[in-house]
Amino acid sequence: MSQTQHPDLGNLDQQGHLTLDPILVKKVARLARLSPNEQELDSLSHELGKILEHFQNIEALETDNVEPTYHPQDLLDSVRPDQVQPSYDQSVFMELTPKHKDGCLMVPRTFE
Amino acid sequence: MSYETVIGLEVHVELSTASKIFCSCETTFGGEPNTHCCPVCTGLPGALPVLNEQVVDYAIRTCLATHCAITPLTRFDRKNYFYPDLPKAYQISQLHKPIGRNGHLEIETAEGLKKIGIHEIHMEEDAGKLIHDPWEDCTLVDYNRCGVPLLEIVSEPDLRSAEEALIYLEKLRSILQFLGVSDCRMEQGSLRADVNVSVRPVGSQTFGTRTEMKNMNSFKAIGRAIVAEAKRQIDLIEDGKTIKQETRRWDENKDSSFAMRSKEDAMDYRYFPDPDLVAINITPDWIERVRSGLAELPESRRARYIADWQLSEYEAGVLTTHPAIANLFEETATLSGRPKDAASWMLGEFMQAAKEQECEPQDLHMPAQSLATLIARVAEGVVNRNTAKKIFTQILENKVDPDAYIEQNGLRMVSNPDALKDKIAEIIAANPQSIVDYKAGKTKAMGFLVGQVMRAMQGKADPQLLNELLKDALDRA
Numbered sequence: 001m002s003q004t005q006h007p008d009l010g011n012l013d014q015q016g017h018l019t020l021d022p023i024l025v026k027k028v029a030r031l032a033r034l035s036p037n038e039q040e041l042d043s044l045s046h047e048l049g050k051i052l053e054h055f056q057n058i059e060a061l062e063t064d065n066v067e068p069t070y071h072p073q074d075l076l077d078s079v080r081p082d083q084v085q086p087s088y089d090q091s092v093f094m095e096l097t098p099k100h101k102d103g104c105l106m107v108p109r110t111f112e
Numbered sequence: 113m114s115y116e117t118v119i120g121l122e123v124h125v126e127l128s129t130a131s132k133i134f135c136s137c138e139t140t141f142g143g144e145p146n147t148h149c150c151p152v153c154t155g156l157p158g159a160l161p162v163l164n165e166q167v168v169d170y171a172i173r174t175c176l177a178t179h180c181a182i183t184p185l186t187r188f189d190r191k192n193y194f195y196p197d198l199p200k201a202y203q204i205s206q207l208h209k210p211i212g213r214n215g216h217l218e219i220e221t222a223e224g225l226k227k228i229g230i231h232e233i234h235m236e237e238d239a240g241k242l243i244h245d246p247w248e249d250c251t252l253v254d255y256n257r258c259g260v261p262l263l264e265i266v267s268e269p270d271l272r273s274a275e276e277a278l279i280y281l282e283k284l285r286s287i288l289q290f291l292g293v294s295d296c297r298m299e300q301g302s303l304r305a306d307v308n309v310s311v312r313p314v315g316s317q318t319f320g321t322r323t324e325m326k327n328m329n330s331f332k333a334i335g336r337a338i339v340a341e342a343k344r345q346i347d348l349i350e351d352g353k354t355i356k357q358e359t360r361r362w363d364e365n366k367d368s369s370f371a372m373r374s375k376e377d378a379m380d381y382r383y384f385p386d387p388d389l390v391a392i393n394i395t396p397d398w399i400e401r402v403r404s405g406l407a408e409l410p411e412s413r414r415a416r417y418i419a420d421w422q423l424s425e426y427e428a429g430v431l432t433t434h435p436a437i438a439n440l441f442e443e444t445a446t447l448s449g450r451p452k453d454a455a456s457w458m459l460g461e462f463m464q465a466a467k468e469q470e471c472e473p474q475d476l477h478m479p480a481q482s483l484a485t486l487i488a489r490v491a492e493g494v495v496n497r498n499t500a501k502k503i504f505t506q507i508l509e510n511k512v513d514p515d516a517y518i519e520q521n522g523l524r525m526v527s528n529p530d531a532l533k534d535k536i537a538e539i540i541a542a543n544p545q546s547i548v549d550y551k552a553g554k555t556k557a558m559g560f561l562v563g564q565v566m567r568a569m570q571g572k573a574d575p576q577l578l579n580e581l582l583k584d585a586l587d588r589a
Contacts, residue, residue: 070209070391071187076391076392076393077393078389080162080164084130084138085131087137089147103146104146104254110196110242
C-alpha cells in the first residue's frame with residue numbers, strides 16, 4: 001500500500017512497509033475498549049500496517065464483474081415459524097452475572 | 113432573512129409477532145425482568161440466531177404499503193457498539209441490503225398532497241432496557257425487550273415543518289396499524305422516532321448542518337422539539353455562529369434540548385455482514401402471497417365510506433384513524449343497515465366515552481352487535497335517543513345486552529298519547545308560573561316543562577310526541 005493511495009493511514013518505514021498512524025491505532029483500540037501502552041501502540045502500528053498492506057494486493061485485482069461474497073455458503077431462506085417456546089429461568093441469568101438486583105443484571109452506572 | 117426547516121425521520125416500530133426476531137422467546141411488553149430471555153437473545157457464546165419468517169412477511173407488507181422496491185436478496189449486518197443494553201456488543205441490523213428502498217408516502221398538507229420519500233426500510237432487533245438505580249448508583253439491565261423485531265423506516269429529508277412531520281407520522285402509524293404489523297403504542301415504546309433537523313435560507317438548494325434527536329416517543333414532544341431545534345439553529349446563524357453536527361437529547365420538562373455527542377465522538381459502528389445469518393430470497397411469489405393478503409388501507413376505506421355511505425370527509429377521516437375503530441364502525445353499519453347513525457354514535461358517544469375514561473377509543477369494549485341493536489331500537493322508536501345513551505354507557509361499563517336491559521328496566525319509549533297527556537296535565541297544574549311565562553312569550557318556559565314531564569316519566573317519553581302534546585296543552589291553557 002503506497003502513501004499516495006492512503007496518505008491519511010500513516011507513513012512508510014525504512015523497509016517501505018506501512019506504519020499506521022498512532023492516532024488511528026488509538027481510535028481503533030478505543031472502539032475495541034482496549035488501552036495499549038506506548039510499546040504496544042508501536043508494535044500495533046506495524047502489525048496493522050502489514051495487515052492493511054495485504055489489502056493492497058486484493059485491491060489490485062480486477063473485481064468490477066465479480067459479485068461480492070457476503071457469505072461463504074450459498075444457503076438461502078433459513079427461517080423459522082413465529083412460535084413461542086419457553087424461555088430460560090430468570091435465575092440462569094442471575095447466576096451468570098457477578099451482581100444482580102430485583103431480577104436485573106447490575107452494571108456500572110451508564111448514562112447517555 | 114427567512115428560513116425553512118428540513119426534517120428527516122427515522123421511525124422504529126416494534127412488530128407484533130408472537131416471538132422474537134431470532135429466537136422463540138415471547139415478545140410481550142413488560143413481564144418480570146429477564147424472564148423472556150434465552151441464550152440467543154442474551155448473546156451467550158455458541159448461540160445461533162434463526163430468522164422469524166413472520167418478520168419478513170410484516171416487512172414486505174410495510175414495503176408494499178409504502179411503495180418501496182423490495183430487495184430480492186436481503187441480508188443482515190452487524191452494527192457494533194458497546195453498551196449494556198446490547199449483550200452481544202452488536203445489534204443485528206441491515207446496512208448493505210435493506211429489505212426495502214425508494215418508497216414514498218403521500219400526506220395531506222395545507223398546501224395539498226405532498227409526496228414524502230422513504231429512503232429505506234430495514235429489519236433489526238431491539239435492545240434491552242436500562243434502568244438507573246439511584247440507591248446503588250448503578251444501572252440495572254432487563255433483556256426482555258432484547259431481540260424484539262423492529263422495522264426502521266427512514267424518510268428522505270422531505271418534511272418542511274413540525275406540522276408536516278406530525279402528519280407524516282400519523283399517516284405512517286395508521287398504515288402500520290391497518291396492516292396489522294404493529295400496535296404502535298408510543299407509551300410502550302413500540303413506535304419511536306429519531307428526528308433530524310436542519311435549517312436553510314428559503315430558496316437554498318443545499319442542506320444546512322443537521323442535528324439528531326434520538327428515541328422520541330410522543331408526537332407532542334416531536335412537534336415541540338422540531339420547533340425549538342429549528343429556532344435554536346436559526347438563532348445561531350443569525351448570531352454569526354456555526355451549527356455543530358451532533359446528537360442532542362430533548363428534555364420535555366425543560367422544553368429544550370442539550371448536546372449529547374458531537375460528530376467527532378460519533379459512533380463508528382464498523383458494520384459487516386453477519387456470518388450467522390444467510391440471505392433471504394424474496395421471490396415474486398412470496399411478494400404476491402403477501403400482497404394478496406394485504407389489509408385494506410385507511411385511504412381506501414375512507415373513500416369507500418364517503419362513496420358508499422355518504423359520510424363526510426371529516427367523519428370518514430376520524431373513523432379511519434385506527435383499524436379497531438374502522439372495523440367496529442363497518443360492522444355496526446352493516447349489521448344495523450344504518451351507516452349514518454353508526455357514524456354519528458361512533459363520532460359522538462363513542463369518542464366522548466374514550467375521553468371520559470381517559471383511554472384510546474380502540475381500547476373501549478363495545479361489541480358491534482350491541483351498538484347495531486341499539487341503533488335499530490332508536491330507529492324503530494323502541495327507545496328514545498336519551499335513553500339509548502344511558503344504555504350505551506351500560507354496554508360499555510357492564511357489558512349488558514341492550515334488548516334485555518330495555519325489558520328488565522322498562523325503558524321502552526312511551527308513545528301512548530293518553531299516558532303523556534295525563535302527565536302533562538299534572539306538570540302544568542304544578543307549574544302555574546311557567547304557563548304565565550309561556551303566554552308572555554318566554555319560549556324557555558316550554559323547554560322547562562318538557563324537562564319536567566320527561567323527568568316525571570324517567571326520560572322515556574317520545575320526545576316529538578311530548579313536544580306536540582305539550583304545545584297543544586299550553587296553547588289551550
